[in-house]
Amino acid sequence: MDRLRLLFEEQINVLSIAEKLIIFEKDNYKEEMEKRNFHSAIVNVGGEMMKYDDGDESPLPISTEDLMESNTPLLIAFRMLIVQRRYFIKDETGYLAYIVTRTDLDKIPLRIGFFGMISLLETHLKDLIRKYLPAWQESLTDNRLSGARDIYEGKKEQKEEIDLVQCLQFGDLGSIFSKNQRFKKFDDSLSRDRFVQTMNSIGKLRDALAHSQSNLGFSWSEIDQMIVFIRMIIDSEDPVFEEK
Template identity: 25%
Template sequence: MGYQLWMSPISGYRRNGTRFSALKKIFIDNVTVRDIYEPLLCCRINDPSLHVKDTLLHRQFDTAGVIDLGKKVIGYINTAELKGGIVEQYYREIKIEQVISDSTPLASLLNVLKESELLFVNHGAKIVGIITKADLNKPPVRVYVFGMLSLFEMHLNSWIRHDYPDNCWHDKISEQRLVKAQEIYGHRTLSNQDLTLLDCLQLADKRDLLAKSQEFKERFKFSKQDLERFIKSAEKIRNEIAHSQDSIIACMPWNNFVEVLNRVDKFLSESDQRIEDAAKNGAHDFVEYLTTA
């Protein structure tokens, strides 16, 4: 089947690009904080604070680094706190927990930012940049999150096929939603897209189907309400990215955003292993995910 080629029955190996661990490895090995941080604009410790404040306001910066006479970064200032006098009166020391390496993997950054509004980036022993939650709207982060959520939906599809054999899910959704999926299927097949009717369901429809599956809920230890909230939140993040919103983190509180992605991460790891084990053991339910080598 062309729509989900998961594993070769001859070699016994998964196809490249279908493992969640492979997606994470791409970003762990190749995409790091170095790719999204901003260089740290600095002022001198003896600069007039109001002059510095005017400069920062003009550039719309909330924070700047502070360097000593030897040009070493020794702290930072917040623009809103600057009044009369010199910068030395207002600067704060940078604490160790506020510093992150420029080699930190993108996949690890979300949880680190959960505890801080901003972080200072070091290269070796030198502070070179700053990173905030706003930097998570940059393309590398969007690609990573969208990749996670695309794989998430692929896995949901696989479990619907498993728990609703022979497309018996057709009777579990409203006629209106089924007709809508059939319309989408018709349009896409005209473009020679290789897909199934299930691929044309909205994520909300898939959520409802899995919420009705006792096997799925027991398999992954979901209650009906928890599963519905979880998939709905994941869909909200995906839609923000897919519709090219300016901010993908404005759709829900930050802690909720990170929690949802952590749960997607955990679900994908477990689902990945379950599907691979079943396919290797020749489970009939997963024959559709195999292809010849």
């Protein structure tokens, strides 16, 4: 868990989605931007690098708020881009070399990051079930439990080393932790409606990512709230349950 979390939250950085920066000249930057459908650019104004965004009257000085560090973890960059549409990035020599915009959020590295965080949530919840909920099967309907057992038997036939908990679907996890208000152990302020709704949304996002759907079905802000929810559960103190 710790190694995987380190990978998804720290080791994959913003350069995995950033684009190389094209420097435009002052005499034709608007025409060149229009050709490429760019909404932001760096313009060389007499040897000084200046920024230009759609709606500006002319190029403006670059401030620290326009810059993002090249080693910024991807999921932190994601949150920054929700607040501000674009950032410029310097290379190791201090020269402006990259640009990252909100449009870049739909690239594969971030999708992998989202899926990775959801996978961490699944792994964490399954570990909690194994450790603290020996009677978890009572929380599922016969149909859901039968589905898990069918998967388990199929895996055993293929000589896979696996247990029944590993065969639970994501929706099963939501059912188990909503039973007896177990979700309250993560955050006492959580309501059943919020927990169930958020788990359902995460499940839908997981499916959209797994099937490489072009439209994930959620806004970036909604996905950010899901990541916050996942971190809240993973960061909850362990142990968190007393079986009833």
